[in-house]
Amino acid sequence: MPALEVNPDLQKERNTATFDPKEFSIFWAGGADKYKEKKALEKMFLEDPEMKDDLPTSYLSHKELYENSLRKACLIGEKIRKLRADGEDGVDTYNALLGGSLGAAILKEGNPISLHYIMFVPTIMGQGTMEQQVEWLSKAWDCEIIGTYAQTELGHGTFLRGLETRADYDASTKEFVINTPSLSAYKWWPGGLGHTANHAVVVAQLYTKGEFRGLAPFIVQLRDTETHMPMPGIDIGDIGTKLGMKGVNNGYLGLKNVRVPLNNMLMKNQQVLPDGTYVAPKNSVLTYGTMMFVRCALIRDTAQSLAKASTIATRYAAVRRQSPIDPKEPEPQIMEHTTQQLKLFPQIAKAIVFKTTGDGIWNMYNVLSGEIELGNLDRLPEMHALSCCLKAICSADAAAGVETCRLSCGGHGYMDCSNFPTIYGMTTAVCTYEGENTVMLLQTARYLVKVYGQALSGDQLVPTVAYINEAIKQKEFVYFDGSLESIVKAFQFVAANKVRVAYEQIEQRRRQGHSTEVAANLSGVFLTGAADLHGRAFLAQSAYTELMAVSRQVSPALADVLMVVLELYLVDACLNRIGDFLRFIELTDADVTKLEVRLESCLKRLRPNAIALVDSFDLHDRVLDSALGAYDGNVYEHIFESTKKNPLNKEPVNAGFHKYLKPFMKAHL
Amino acid sequence: MPALEVNPDLQKERNTATFDPKEFSIFWAGGADKYKEKKALEKMFLEDPEMKDDLPTSYLSHKELYENSLRKACLIGEKIRKLRADGEDGVDTYNALLGGSLGAAILKEGNPISLHYIMFVPTIMGQGTMEQQVEWLSKAWDCEIIGTYAQTELGHGTFLRGLETRADYDASTKEFVINTPSLSAYKWWPGGLGHTANHAVVVAQLYTKGEFRGLAPFIVQLRDTETHMPMPGIDIGDIGTKLGMKGVNNGYLGLKNVRVPLNNMLMKNQQVLPDGTYVAPKNSVLTYGTMMFVRCALIRDTAQSLAKASTIATRYAAVRRQSPIDPKEPEPQIMEHTTQQLKLFPQIAKAIVFKTTGDGIWNMYNVLSGEIELGNLDRLPEMHALSCCLKAICSADAAAGVETCRLSCGGHGYMDCSNFPTIYGMTTAVCTYEGENTVMLLQTARYLVKVYGQALSGDQLVPTVAYINEAIKQKEFVYFDGSLESIVKAFQFVAANKVRVAYEQIEQRRRQGHSTEVAANLSGVFLTGAADLHGRAFLAQSAYTELMAVSRQVSPALADVLMVVLELYLVDACLNRIGDFLRFIELTDADVTKLEVRLESCLKRLRPNAIALVDSFDLHDRVLDSALGAYDGNVYEHIFESTKKNPLNKEPVNAGFHKYLKPFMKAHL
Ligand SMILES: Cc1cc2nc3c(=O)[nH]c(=O)nc-3n(C[C@H](O)[C@H](O)[C@H](O)COP(=O)(O)OP(=O)(O)OC[C@H]3O[C@@H](n4cnc5c(N)ncnc54)[C@H](O)[C@@H]3O)c2cc1C
Ligand SMILES: Cc1cc2nc3c(=O)[nH]c(=O)nc-3n(C[C@H](O)[C@H](O)[C@H](O)COP(=O)(O)OP(=O)(O)OC[C@H]3O[C@@H](n4cnc5c(N)ncnc54)[C@H](O)[C@@H]3O)c2cc1C
Known part of the structure; x- marks a missing residue:
């Protein structure tokens, strides 16, 4: 297709924007x-x-x-x-x-090779001894071997201690004998495991001298390096088609008496000596570090998903014209419908807030890593709790946001050429891997309930939960004047009260005779609710702090727009949890109406810069890969062009006509 | 695979259920x-x-x-x-x-042929004259011709008056000349249009004697009946891959000076005489009837989607064991986790309520059809408004419910062999076709705002909105005692107040000088909110009425279970809109906690019959088509079996190894 001029509706949007998208692009790129x-x-x-x-x-x-x-x-x-x-x-x-x-x-x-770089190499770096790193890393870096990370099994993902794969040390040969003793023990899911990797780090239950020692990682050769044939005892393949991530070659792996040398167990943290003596790890908290690292990275990924989806849908909304608002007028750009703005602009705002929060958390994580190396583990539980709930909230919101954007494009969003189905597949996967979202929220909640108890006994809490101390002192929230600061403060007050209610529920069930664990399970609904609010209170605070900080560094024109983004984000977040706000804070019907009117006013103020904002996410047309979202906005031309590639359209009459349809239609004649 | 015994965990559930699923199956089947x-x-x-x-x-x-x-x-x-x-x-x-x-x-x-039966034949029946029916219907019923219904265009779906395809009557030849004058005028989306149908009802803008007459339906032959080659002037093909409904062969169609005889315009409602004289339709409301009919059917479809998804996920939750609740105990069925129950059981309840509501609406529709035939159109606007918002709410809730069920299965829900991705694709499509959901809510809202004005002037409103009269009288809601009746009443009170706020918003903006249309657009957020609550109030009322009625007709054992379903449905629905309840009804933090505790108690009471309930949806294993949801519950065996069908696993080494991977790995050596 020859290069097309930019769609005039889109060009007009660009001409009338009040800030320079490139300024924001540079900030966005770092x-x-x-x-x-x-x-x-x-x-x-x-x-x-x-x-x-x-x-x-x-x-x-x-x-x-x-x-x-x-x-x-x-x-x-x-x-x-x-x-x-x-x-x-x-x-x-x-x-x-x-x-x-x-x-x-x-x-x-x-x-299908990314797990090699993302998990195989880093695991050897993090868990291998110096010697092991020398042995394996050069081969791995040069891709002479391709590895994956095999942890999840058919029967176990969340509960790692339940893994069934076992490695029995045989001191007579100085080897481990690795087995998946049942179908549910089969490794399941690892990326590239199906037909790509020839090595894997396999996580297994370690037994030495007949005694159970806990989980340990082993490097296992899966396939012959010359022929790629599976090694003896290895049953391996691709797990099949999926909702998304369709090219990753997620695989399964059964092991039957597969023997690996003693040195193939990664021994930086724990050791098995040649005679089978087991040396336990000094500190198991360190593995938390890696998980947190990955979850922080995922928060940024969710921002990217929202940036993509909102770019596509917002550009489409500038080009698509449908349904006159006034029957006497021509059809407007659909972005003129207030309900359309309400679908799109909060996703733009979330993309920005998740991105800045992700960056902020990343910095906190780096400071923390430094502290950990110096032996100071104080902030680890707090940061762990925070990363868990943020991973859950951001992935769930991003997946929902992608679908909102897709649906906002009407029928055309449903076509694969919109690219929404692929973006959704990628985004919703984040809700499950690296810690299933509900499990994540429950982990955060357990921490919150614990610190609530401490706060009741008068302890001063660490920074990210210190708002609980304040809420206990305050009892009532009287500062709600609608200012952005007061919305942030209100979020914290509400979060503290959700934690209180969860705490009280558990206490009450304990008094009824339940164990703490059973009481916690029975209070599951309260716990996840508390963790959700904790995360959202943090996001509100972070949005406020980070966007205020950015605004002070950029041009006034950009700063103005970012202030609208911030207000929209906070008002929308508040209205999405208005039940919790009304429950714990004295607000009237009129107050809520005021917030809703304000939401609409934010939408209206963002409207002139909506296209410039998504432009400044600076997503290459190839990255968007969407007929609806291309920079030039020639939506219908791109959609039509995509049908020309459809193999079904290479022939005017499909073979099925002669084989099936004609005999069927003529059967009666 | 040889027939397997039922998984013991699942069998145990069936053994301990307190009612006979077959009794409910028979009710469910009608x-x-x-x-x-x-x-x-x-x-x-x-x-x-x-x-x-x-x-x-x-x-x-x-x-x-x-x-x-x-x-x-x-x-x-x-x-x-x-x-x-x-x-x-x-x-x-x-x-x-x-x-x-x-x-x-x-x-x-x-x-790819279903639109022939669902739209092509019914359109000829509904809009063809007796003569035209004689001519076309026998061929169509015998499938000597295969048709589709081509309305939507690349540029227009929602706003039908914006369609660009035009038919110009040429009195000299007694033919219509049909054209798609631009790319955006191409017909886009009709099922089976790509390569299957050889005829279509094409909706076009009619011009006779050079004057515009409005939309009219034309039967157009698309392909040669012998060779299936596209007819002259016809540009036709498949629109490409999609999120779901991948086998439907949705197509596109461009028309260039395609001539069809005068008699190919369906003329039951409006006529063109041979000389080009146009006879306008007597009553255009009748077409509302068909749209309502389809939307009522869709409500039942959404119930079916939820029934499928909840069956799969609930059976999986009975078989899957993960994460000890008490660290000293073995891993429970995941259905023991309260948070898991909260994901699943409300979907079961919604499946049941949407189904009984769909049946109820179907009956109302039939009564109404009878009245319409007698010339009584009084209840048409009311029923139209109701069917619009219910279509939107049920499809949106069903799509979200399917995803909740999928996510509740952890990683395995993401595999296509779970069947969730296909069910989701089918379900979410309902949010868009037959009236895009936001557009549906706005249509309902416009009706609500209008009747609110009438109620203010003292008019007694028709049955489904009569609660607005009461709310205006009441002013405050004082009956909230937590009984099921009071929850239903409260829903109506809250809905009436949402309508009031929307009405006041529009009035206020009119006072500020905006036209009614602009005022309505600016109040979009308020309008969709009001329509949402109206639909949910109806669902609450319908759940109460229908399930109470069923309970009186069935065994006490089944009746008991249905009462828990009803309570769960209502409490959950109320908590999902608790912000609106708190906004308009005096409720305290303690009241909300009480509702949450009650929700948990409903979950616990439903737990023993969860499997029996989904069993009684009586979905054949082939209908479920899910490795996770089969009746026998042998989840891991079925998943593993599915990988054996994967073509990638038919060879131990994929050709890509020799072509790409080996050269890459060896490049450095
Ligand atoms: C696209 C994708 C890629 C993946 N890639 C890899 C990979 O490369 N390597 C790898 O090893 N794994 C991989 N996985 C697997 C992934 O890590 C697991 O799916 C994930 O950890 C969730 O575990 P699960 O599937 O066992 O879910 P389950 O734990 O079985 O969850 C099922 C349900 O039980 C609930 N539940 C579980 N425990 C609790 C609890 N304690 N309290 C309350 N509810 C609970 C959950 O909330 C959920 O609703 C991948 C998964 C996906 C989807
Ligand atoms: C799976 C599938 C199958 C289909 N099959 C057929 C078929 O067989 N035959 C056929 O003719 N068509 C078919 N369609 C097309 C379908 O009918 C349209 O997609 C549908 O009517 C929505 O219209 P649209 O796509 O033009 O959306 P649009 O109207 O362009 O919607 C885009 C956005 O604009 C908003 N918007 C539009 N109007 C208003 C308004 N007045 N106020 C506020 N917001 C508004 C919407 O809310 C939405 O967010 C199919 C579609 C799908 C997805």
Whole structure:
């Protein structure tokens, strides 16, 4: 298709915006240098014709999709090698190519080799001894071997202690004998495990001298390095088609008396000596660190999902015209319908708030890592609790937001060429992996209930929960004047009260004779509610702090827009939990109406800059990969163009007509 | 796989249920006769080996899927022919085979011929003259021609008056000349249009004697009946892959000077005389009837979606064991976690309430149809308003409920072999077609605001909105004693107040100088909120009335269980809108806590009968098509079995290893 002019409705939006999207793009990229790097990477990867699909992946069968994904994964691997050789393989590059938006532009259904870089290599680095690192890492970095991380089993994901795969140490040969003793013990889910990896870190229950020692990681060779045939005792394959992440080659693995040398157990934290003596790990909290690291990264990913979805849907809403507001007038851009604004603009605001919060948490995590290395573990439980609930809230909100954006495009959002189905598949997966969301909320809640008890006994709590101390003192919330600060404070007051109610529920059930654990289970509804509010109170506070800080550093024009974003975010968040607000704070019907009117006013004030805002997310057309969301806004042309690629349309008459339809239609004649 | 014994955890649930699921199954099917019919149809269709896929459809490419769908659609068509010949083709049979669960068992991604039966034939029946019916219907019933219904265009779905396709009458040849004058005028979406249908009802803007006359339906031949080649002037194809309904062959259609005879315009309601004189329709309200009919049917479909999803997830929750509640105890069935119950049981309750409400509305619709035929159109606007908001609420809740069920299965819900992705694709589509949900809510809201004004002037309102009269009298709601009746009454009071606020918003903006239309648009957030509460108040009332009525007719054992279902439904519905309750009714923090505790108590009381309840939905394993939800509960075996069908697993080493992976791994050596 020849290059098209920008759709005039979209161009008009750009012409009338009150700020320069590039200023915000640079902030979004993390500064001028990173912005330049980003553009260079995009050039390198997206202008390479080999990295482009002629046929959209949705037309491929599962097997074709895998083979195409593997082809491109190897190409990416080659380029990473070159970047490494030139010393240009920074952590941002890996992020962009493996988890990030650039990777999604090339391999929109995921990369079957990414777990090698994301989990296999880091696990060896984190859990291998110096010697083991020397042995394995050079091979792994050079991709002479491709690994994955095999933890989840058919029967166990959340409850790791329930894993059934076992490794029995045989001192006579200095080997571990690894088995999946039942069908439910089969490893299930690891990315690339199906037909790609030839090695894996396998997590198994360790037994030495006939005694159970707990979980341990083992490097297991899965396939012959020359022929790729499964090694003896290895039953391996692809788990099948999925809602999303269709190119990742998630696999299953059964092990039958598979023997690995003593040295294949990663022994940085715990050791097995040649005679089978077991040396327990000194400190098990350290593994929390990695989990937190991953969850912080996921918060940023959810921001990216919302940025993509809101860009597509907002551009579409500027181009699509439907339904006159006044019957005497022509059809408006659908963005003129207030209900449409209410679908889109909160997603834009959430994208921004999740991103800045993700960055903030990332910095907190880095400070914390430093403290941990110095032996100071004080803030670990607090940060763990926070990362759990934020992971759950941000992933759930992002998945819902993507669907809201899709539905806002009417029928056309339902087509794969909109790219919404793929974005949703990627986003909703985050609700499950790296800690199932409900389980995450319950972990946070357990922490909150504990610290609530401490606060009742007069202890001063750590920073992210200190609002509970205040709420206990305050009893009533009297400051609600509608200012942004007061909304943030109110969120905290409400969160503290949700924690109080959960605490009281557990206490009451304990008094009724239940154990603490049973009481907690019976109070599950209260607990998840408390964790949800804790996370949302943090997000409100973080939105306020971070956006105020950014506003002070940018041009007044951009600062003005960010202040509207902040207000919209807070008012919308408050109205979404208005039941909790009304429950704990004296507010009248009129107060609520006022908030709703204010919401509408925020939407109206954001309206002129909606397109400029999504433009400033600076998502390459290849990253969006959407007929509805392209920068030029030629929506109908792009949709039509996409049908030309459809293999069904290569023939005017499908073979099924002669085989099935004609005999059927003529049967009566 | 040999037949397996029922999983003992599931068997135990069945043994300890307090009622007989078959009793409820018969009610669910619509009585003993219908239950027998249902079983006979299942036997006839599901035991036919030709109706079964060896390879799950998720492994097929788009083209293969279409061809396979067409094959089975023709087989179904053959059987329908036989049933017709035997006089056994009742409306329930068509429902089951085309929209219903039996059709989904055979063609889980939809049927490319179903629009022929569902829209093409009924449109000719409803809008053709007697003569036209004689001419077209016999061919259509015999499937000598296959038709579809082409209304939506690339540029217009919601706003029909905006359609661009035009038909110009040429009196000299007594023909209409039909054109799609621009890309956005292309017909887009009609099922079966791509490569299946050879005829269509095309909706176009009619011009005679150079004057515009409004929309009219035309029968257009699309393809040659012998060769299936597109007719001259016809540009036609498949719109491409989609989120769901992947086998439906939704198509596009461009028309260039396509000429059809005068008699191809369906002329029951409006006529064009040979000289081009236009005779306008007497009454345009009649078309509302069809739309209402379809929307009522959709409410039942959403109940079916929830029944399927909750059956799968609840059985899985009985079989899956994870995470000890008390660390000293073994892992429980996940259904023991209160948070898990909160995910599942409300979906079961909603399935039941949507089903009984759908049946109730269906009866109201039939009464109404009778009245309309007698010329009494009084209740049409009221019923139209009701069907709009119920369509929107039930489809949105069902889609969300399906996702809640999927997520409740952890990682395994994400696999296609769970069948959740397909069920979701089918369910969420209902949010968009037959009236986009926001547009539906706004239509209801416009009606509500109008009747609110009438109520203020003292008019007595029609039955489904009469609660507004009461609320205006009452001013304050003082009856909230937590009884089920009081929850229903409270819902109505809250709904009336939401309508009041919306009304006041519009009035206020009118006073500020806005036109009514602009004022309504600015108040969009208030309007959709009011329509939502109106629908939910109706659902609460209907749940109460219908389930009370059923309970009086069934065994006490079943009645007891239905009373728990009712209470759960109402308490959950109330808590989901607790912000609105607190806004308009004096309730304290303690009242809310009481409701939450009561919710948990409902969950606990439903727990022993959860499996029996979903069993009584009586969904055939082929209908569920889920490794997680099979009647025998052998979840892990079924999941594992599904991987054996995966074409990727037919070879131990994929060709991509030699082509891509090995060269990449060895590049450095
Ligand atoms: C796309 C995708 C990719 C993945 N990739 C990998 C990978 O590369 N490597 C790997 O090892 N794994 C992988 N996984 C697996 C993933 O880590 C697990 O699915 C996840 O940890 C959830 O565990 P589960 O599936 O066992 O869910 P379950 O724990 O079985 O959850 C089922 C239900 O039980 C509930 N439940 C469980 N425990 C509790 C509790 N204590 N209290 C209350 N409710 C509870 C949950 O809330 C949920 O509703 C992947 C999964 C997905 C979906
Ligand atoms: C699976 C599927 C199958 C279909 N099958 C058929 C078929 O067989 N035949 C056929 O003719 N069509 C079919 N359709 C098309 C379907 O009827 C339309 O998609 C539907 O009517 C919605 O219209 P739209 O797509 O134009 O959405 P739009 O109207 O463009 O909606 C886009 C956005 O604008 C908003 N909007 C529009 N009008 C207003 C308003 N007045 N006030 C406030 N907001 C507004 C909507 O709320 C939405 O957020 C199908 C669609 C799907 C998804």
